[in-house]
Amino acid sequence: ALQIKCLQIGTDGDIWLGTIHAGLGRLHRPPFTVFSTKEGLREASVSSVLEDRRGTLWIGTAGGGLHRLTDDGVAVETSVASPHILSLAEDSDGRVWVGTAGDGVFLGENRRFQPMAGSLPIVLSMATDERGALWIGGLQSVQRYFKGTLETIKPLTGLNATWIDAGGGEVWFSDAFGGVVRWRDDIALRFAENHGLPPAQAVSIRKDPDGSVW
Numbered sequence: 001a002l003q004i005k006c007l008q009i010g011t012d013g014d015i016w017l018g019t020i021h022a023g024l025g026r027l028h029r030p031p032f033t034v035f036s037t038k039e040g041l042r043e044a045s046v047s048s049v050l051e052d053r054r055g056t057l058w059i060g061t062a063g064g065g066l067h068r069l070t071d072d073g074v075a076v077e078t079s080v081a082s083p084h085i086l087s088l089a090e091d092s093d094g095r096v097w098v099g100t101a102g103d104g105v106f107l108g109e110n111r112r113f114q115p116m117a118g119s120l121p122i123v124l125s126m127a128t129d130e131r132g133a134l135w136i137g138g139l140q141s142v143q144r145y146f147k148g149t150l151e152t153i154k155p156l157t158g159l160n161a162t163w164i165d166a167g168g169g170e171v172w173f174s175d176a177f178g179g180v181v182r183w184r185d186d187i188a189l190r191f192a193e194n195h196g197l198p199p200a201q202a203v204s205i206r207k208d209p210d211g212s213v214w
Contacts, residue, residue, distance in 0.1 A: 008049040008057075016057065018046030024059055024069075035059075040074030041067060043083075050088035052096055060085025066098055066113075079113040080106050089126035091134055099123025105136060118150050119143065124176070129166035137161025137173060155188045156181065163204040165213075172213055174205040180213070 002025065006018035017025040023036025023044045036044045043064025050058045057069040058077075066077040066085050080098055087099035096108040105119035105126075120138030127135050133146035142156040160176035170184035179192035207213045 005045070005047055006049050008051055010051050010057070011055065016049050016051075018049045018059070020045050024049065035069065035074055040076070042076060047084075047086055048088045048099075050090060050096065052090045053094050058088050058096060058098075060088055060098065062101075077113065081115070082106070087123055087126045087137075089128055089134065091128045092132040097126055097134060099126050099136065116145075116150070125161050125164045125173075127164035127166040127171070129171060130168070133166075135164050135166055135171055137164050142173070153183070155186075156183065163206075165205050165207050167207065168211070172205050172207060174203060176203075180205055 002017065002022055003020040004017050005020050008016040010016060015027040017027070019025060021044050023034050023041055024046045026033045035041060041059070041061060041064060043061040045062040046059055047062045048060035052058065059067040059069060061067065063083050065083050066080040068075045068077055082100035082103035084101035085098060086101050089097045091097065098106040098108070098113060100106065101122050103115070104121050105116040105123055106113040107116055120136055120141055120143055122139050123136055125137040129135065131146070133144050136143040136145065139160055140158055142153045142159055142161055144151055144153055159173055159181055161173040162176045163174040165172045170182055173181045175181060179190055182189045205213060
């Protein structure tokens, strides 16, 4: 059985599945296609997938760096000088951000990726909100990049944000050590066992269009 690490639904309805040790899978009405080392991936463990507004599919791997899926196949993005990609995000300007395990954040502009000074070294998750701010979740810390300024959100110190969902005036974080945190009006509110959540690790979080948080 496939071990699914991440999922992306494409604009054309294709479902992209990043797997552990089995490459990138595409479910397309209904044939299932796999892109792995034979198709150009340097590593078969896919840790993150992002389709940007131009339709380019970005593939982050655990050990093989960043890749792009083009009409000609899988291409390696060599300007990201890190083999371990943990998270991907796109901002309101269409720029792609890459979070790594040990080398911080890289920003893609003019078809080149440059390291972001001062970013957290290990970036577990990233998301952009409706204002255009980029939220960066790491180990024991959360940063926000907005209008050229990078800041550490001190009330969120100690949070290990495995997943971020931003929008509607609030940001939700899942915590690797259990529970979830809501950031709204510059106030952090944690939900844990005393709110009915199980004590297990929270690995992902998502708010649906109705406002319910899963």
